[in-house]
């Protein structure tokens with residue numbers, strides 16, 4: 584294997600459609616064989632380029648194993664992925680690995696014969712819902728997890744419920760730690776030091792905040808506010824810090840009109856369609872403290888008409904930058920319009936490309952105004 588990512592003379596990425604076609608045709612075994620051959624090419628390239636391997640190939644193998652009810656094989660391929668990706672494993676696949684391991688654990692429980700948890704009398708057939716043991720007459724609690732039936736005493740059931748809730752909270756923190764680049768083991772070590780997973784996560788966030796740029800800091804503040812919501816604590820401070828980071832990317836005058844997007848809850852969507860940037864800077868617009876789906880994840884959207892004004896500022900201030908923008912966007916540089924134009928409050932939001940009233944245009948070549956043109960060129 585040369586490390587150029589080829590399998591049978593073609594780069595592994597060009598085999599994706601072949602894999603999909605095999606799977607669509609129900610040829611799971613063939614698909615699996617092909618995927619396993621591709622993994623060698625994937626890993627050889629990943630090693631050479633010092634980049635984490637793309638998770639898709641492993642994920643497909645994991646799905647095939649899961650469909651064939653083979654959790655051991657599923658765990659195997661996901662562990663292979665984690666070994667290859669090292670610290671940069673995809674959090675989704677790490678979570679999938681945890682769930683697959685849980686399936687392996689419960690499968691071993693299922694292999695044991697069903698007995699009463701009190702008197703150990705064999706129960707055949709095993710009860711499917713909670714009822715009294717026919718032998719000792721004590722109530723047995725039946726719990727189903729991952730397709731496996733467990734027979735428990737009432738206090739075991741309570742303990743299980745509690746530990747499952749704790750596990751769920753731990754997994755939420757772990758997933759966030761994964762997003763920040765910490766592996767499962769690293770996070771476990773941090774929890775051992777800090778006692779609580781929430782404290783470990785908080786510490787990790789603070790450490791990462793020091794080493795991150797604005798975009799990543801915004802992501803970290805989002806993780807912090809999600810975590811605070813889960814803990815039933817005040818999430819506003821973290822969410823506000825996230826908005827401040829976002830404002831740092833937007834280099835526009837205070838009276839520029841921007842839109843608010845993100846949360847569609849009743850409270851958040853009551854914000855006017857266009858808001859002056861300075862109002863957001865003063866902290867009075869977002870995050871919405873009464874968001875019905877906290878933490879409020881509303882973000883700032885710079886609509887095309889405001890971007891036009893921004894280009895105008897670019898044009899006036901930095902002719903070199905204009906040349907750069909033209910190189911990046913080709914001929915699509917938007918034509919700035921006069922600043923005396925209406926503010927945009929009465930115009931549709933970005934994304935609604937056609938600014939007409941919906942009636943078909945008789946003449947497709949009808950000249951469009953600068954506003955229409957810029958909306959059409961806009962995102």
Ligand SMILES: [Zn+2]
Nearest residue numbers: 699702716719
């Ligand atoms: Zn019994």
Ligand SMILES: [Zn+2]
Nearest residue numbers: 851871879881
């Ligand atoms: Zn909101």
Ligand SMILES: [Zn+2]
Nearest residue numbers: 846848851874
């Ligand atoms: Zn909301």
